[in-house]
Amino acid sequence: MKNLKKQVGIEAAKYVKDGMILGLGTGSTASFFVEEVARRVREEKLSLTAVTTSSVTQAQAESLGITISSLDSIDFIDLTVDGVDEFDPDLAGIKGGGGALLMEKIVANISKDYIWIADESKQVDQLGHFPLPVEVVQFGAELLFKKFKQKGYQPSWRLNFEEEKFITDQKHFIIDLHLGKIDNAQRLAFELDQTIGVVEHGLFINMAKHVIISGENGIKVFEK
Numbered sequence: 519m520k521n522l523k524k525q526v527g528i529e530a531a532k533y534v535k536d537g538m539i540l541g542l543g544t545g546s547t548a549s550f551f552v553e554e555v556a557r558r559v560r561e562e563k564l565s566l567t568a569v570t571t572s573s574v575t576q577a578q579a580e581s582l583g584i585t586i587s588s589l590d591s592i593d594f595i596d597l598t599v600d601g602v603d604e605f606d607p608d609l610a611g612i613k614g615g616g617g618a619l620l621m622e623k624i625v626a627n628i629s630k631d632y633i634w635i636a637d638e639s640k641q642v643d644q645l646g647h648f649p650l651p652v653e654v655v656q657f658g659a660e661l662l663f664k665k666f667k668q669k670g671y672q673p674s675w676r677l678n679f680e681e682e683k684f685i686t687d688q689k690h691f692i693i694d695l696h697l698g699k700i701d702n703a704q705r706l707a708f709e710l711d712q713t714i715g716v717v718e719h720g721l722f723i724n725m726a727k728h729v730i731i732s733g734e735n736g737i738k739v740f741e742k
């Protein structure tokens with residue numbers, strides 16, 4: 519699995535061109551991409567600026583010598599490469615397994631090109647087996663949790679290693695919805711978008727233009 523993630527991370531770095539403003543995703547697969555980009559910067563002397571999607575990725579990129587910009591100092595991103603927890607045949611996906619969905623979605627939204635990278639286990643026919651992360655403000659979060667429970671969404675709190683509520687980089691909580699399957703992702707996304715107290719959710723619809731996966735039979739690219 520680790521090798522497959524590494525393979526696809528290295529493959530995606532081939533899409534990076536000199537002079538680009540890059541968006542760097544979060545997670546174990548994206549971290550291989552970041553590593554390979556750093557290698558190309560070092561060895562091929564690429565001149566790049568990057569925006570990161572989490573404090574973890576920022577620390578990694580800085581430690582590897584990649585130049586970081588703040589999101590507010592740029593107008594667009596040429597290419598963002600990120601991981602994904604599940605994606606379906608329409609290239610709709612669930613993200614946020616690493617708790618970075620809000621920053622990931624903001625960065626994706628201003629990216630001219632947006633690629634997901636994954637091992638083949640992330641490819642599904644229907645979304646929903648992976649718990650859907652919902653980032654919520656701390657104020658009134660228990661009420662939202664109850665509301666999701668009443669709706670039958672089987673919520674659970676995202677916890678950290680100390681078994682306390684996980685706090686995101688933007689200081690929110692995450693509630694994971696254990697839905698089993700999502701029959702209408704558009705409708706659910708709309709409903710969550712309309713829910714007061716919800717900052718963002720992990721449904722990424724019509725955002726990824728390509729998905730690159732690695733499997734036992736090599737690399738495969740899906741295009742939107």
Ligand SMILES: O=C(CO)[C@H](O)[C@H](O)COP(=O)(O)O
Pocket residue numbers: 543544545546547548600601602603612613614615616617618619622
């Ligand atoms: O959305 C994410 C983080 O918020 C990750 O990209 C997603 O969870 C995939 O992670 P991994 O590559 O470790 O399987």
